[in-house]
Amino acid sequence: MKEEPRADIGTPVPDANSPEELREQAERTRDELGKTVEALGAKADVKAQAKEKTAAARKQASEKASLVADQIREKAEQATDLVKEKTPDPVLERTAQAAAQVRETASKAGQYAADKAPDPLLEKAGRATSVARANRKPLLAGSVLLAVVLLVRRARGRR
Helix, strand or coil: CCCCCCCCCCCCCCCCCHHHHHHHHHHHHHHHHHHHHHHHHHHHCCCHHHHHHHHHHHHHHHHHHHHHHHHHCCCHHHHHHHHHHCCCHHHHHHHHHHHHHHHHHHHHHHHHHHHCHHHHCCCHHHHHHHHHHHHHHHHHHHHHHCCCCHHHHHHHHHC
């Protein structure tokens, strides 16, 4: 038996009696070919793929950073609460008195510095102050944590 080459590979041969069917099939074939060319072009566009992957990685990193920052903030608040619970009342009272003295001294020093400092320096100090006020809780939690660490190290050093 002799095999003849197939002429209908990929698409069926339409009925030769109907020109309308031929036109429809030609239109479908054009659409399929256009989609195939677009898909191949997208696969070949390495620059666009790299941009998409970079954007996805950037978004993922941003989400992870936000999650870690939230976890750190939560842990700092827990540490602050724990330190407040474990610290005896006389120590808290002395700490409050010391904090009041520090505030008063800082206020006086700030007024003196404001009177003597040049304007550009005052502007930078104002910006730093506003950043510190905006992040008051994390700064306080960090300060308390540092104080606890230093007190523990000091106590262990005496042993």
